[in-house]
Amino acid sequence: MLPCSLFAALLLIPLLCGLRAEGGGDFTPLVSDSLRPQDPTDFPYRREAVRFPGGAPGVELAGELTVPDSGAIRAVAILLTGSGPQDRNEDLGPHINHRPFLVLSDYLTRRGYGVLRYDDRGVGESSGRFSGATSADFAADAAAAVAYLRHLPDVQHLPLGLIGHSEGGLIAPMVVASGAAVDYLILLAAPGLPIDSLMLEQRRMIAGQTTPDEPVVRGAFTFVRRHPELDSATFVAGLQDTILSLLPQLAPPVRASISDPELFAATYARGLSSAWFRYFLSLDPADYLSQVSVPVLALNGEKDLQVSPGNLTALEESLTRAGNLEVTAIVLPGLNHLFQPATTGHPAEYGAIETTLAPEVLQRIADWLDNRF
Numbered sequence: 001m002l003p004c005s006l007f008a009a010l011l012l013i014p015l016l017c018g019l020r021a022e023g024g025g026d027f028t029p030l031v032s033d034s035l036r037p038q039d040p041t042d043f044p045y046r047r048e049a050v051r052f053p054g055g056a057p058g059v060e061l062a063g064e065l066t067v068p069d070s071g072a073i074r075a076v077a078i079l080l081t082g083s084g085p086q087d088r089n090e091d092l093g094p095h096i097n098h099r100p101f102l103v104l105s106d107y108l109t110r111r112g113y114g115v116l117r118y119d120d121r122g123v124g125e126s127s128g129r130f131s132g133a134t135s136a137d138f139a140a141d142a143a144a145a146v147a148y149l150r151h152l153p154d155v156q157h158l159p160l161g162l163i164g165h166s167e168g169g170l171i172a173p174m175v176v177a178s179g180a181a182v183d184y185l186i187l188l189a190a191p192g193l194p195i196d197s198l199m200l201e202q203r204r205m206i207a208g209q210t211t212p213d214e215p216v217v218r219g220a221f222t223f224v225r226r227h228p229e230l231d232s233a234t235f236v237a238g239l240q241d242t243i244l245s246l247l248p249q250l251a252p253p254v255r256a257s258i259s260d261p262e263l264f265a266a267t268y269a270r271g272l273s274s275a276w277f278r279y280f281l282s283l284d285p286a287d288y289l290s291q292v293s294v295p296v297l298a299l300n301g302e303k304d305l306q307v308s309p310g311n312l313t314a315l316e317e318s319l320t321r322a323g324n325l326e327v328t329a330i331v332l333p334g335l336n337h338l339f340q341p342a343t344t345g346h347p348a349e350y351g352a353i354e355t356t357l358a359p360e361v362l363q364r365i366a367d368w369l370d371n372r373f
Contacts, residue, residue: 034097038356040106045069052148054121055140059128063088063118066109067154075159075373076114077186078145079105082166087124088117090165096351100165100338103356104365111366114155116145134279135167139174146180159183159373163365164190166307166337173288184372186365187298189307189337192315194284196221198307205305206346215249216268224272224281232273240269289318295326297368299361301335303345328368332360
C-alpha cells in the first residue's frame with residue numbers, strides 16, 4: 001500500500017531539517033551532552049545573554065551576543081535559522097546532533113566579529129508561539145533583532161549584516177525589502193527559485209527520481225497557491241476534494257495501492273494546511289532579492305539535495321538583474337545542505353558526518369567579511 005502521507009519526505013525533512021522544538025536555554029554547559037569535534041569548549045570572548053522585543057506583541061526573543069574580548073569589533077552579524085523550530089545554535093536534534101550556528105558564531109567571534117543568535121519565537125527561552133507563525137513573522141522577528149542592535153551602544157554604529165541558512169536565506173532578503181538597516185547579506189543554501197518549484201525539485205532529488213505521486217503534488221500545490229484567502233476548514237475541505245479529483249491521473253499500480261482514497265486525500269490535505277506551509281509555498285525569492293542592493297555572498301554545496309546549486313544561479317540572476325553589482329556566488333564542491341563534506345548529500349547522512357561545518361566554508365565567510373570590514 002502506498003503510504004498515506006505523500007508528504008513524508010517533504011514535511012519531515014523541511015528546508016533545513018529543523019525538527020527540534022526544545023533546547024537553547026543554557027549558556028554553560030552546552031545544549032547537548034554529546035559534543036561534536038567542532039563544538040567549542042572554551043570561549044575566549046565576551047558572551048552576553050540578551051532579550052529583546054520580537055516582531056509581534058507578546059513575542060520576546062532570547063539569545064546570546066558574542067563579541068571579541070579585546071580590540072575593535074569589525075562588524076556584527078545576526079544569524080537566521082532554517083525551517084522548523086530552531087534554537088539559537090540551530091541545534092538539529094539528537095538524530096543529527098549538530099549545532100551549526102554555535103560553530104559559526106564561535107569562529108566569527110574569534111575572527112573579530114560580533115554575532116547575535118537567538119531562539120525562534122516559542123523555542124528555548126523565547127516567548128510567543130512557533131505554531132501558526134509564517135516566514136513573514138520570522139522576518140519581522142529578524143527585523144526586530146536588527147532594530148535591537150541598532151540601538152545597542154557598543155555596536156549600533158558598526159556594519160551590520162544577516163547570515164541566513166536555508167529558509168533563513170529567504171528571510172534575510174525579506175528583511176532588507178522591509179527597509180531594515182542592513183549592510184550586507186550572507187546567504188547559505190538559500191532558495192532562489194519559486195518555492196513550489198523548489199519543493200518539487202527537492203522531492204525528486206531526495207527520492208532519486210520523479211515520485212509516482214507528482215501529478216497529485218503539483219495539483220495540490222496549485223490549489224494552495226490559488227487560495228490564500230480561504231479559512232482553514234474551507235481550505236482543507238477544498239484541498240481534499242482537489243486531491244481526490246487528481247487520483248485518476250496516477251499510474252494504475254499506484255492507484256490500486258491506495259486502499260482508502262478518502263483517508264489518503266485527508267492526510268494530504270492536513271499535511272498542507274499549516275499557516276507556515278500555505279504562506280511558504282506562495283513565495284518567490286526573486287520578489288525580495290530584486291530589492292537587495294547591499295553586498296551579498298551566496299554559497300551552496302555541490303551535493304545539496306534540498307536546495308540545489310540551481311537555486312544559487314537563480315538567486316544570482318535576480319540580484320544582478322536588479323542592478324546589484326556586489327554579488328559573490330560560489331558552489332562548493334563535495335558539500336551538502338548543511339555544508340558538511342558528504343558522500344551522497346542525502347539527509348540520512350547528516351548525523352553520520354562528524355564535521356559540523358566544513359572549514360573552507362568558515363574560511364570563505366570570514367575572508368569575505370575581512371575584505372569589506
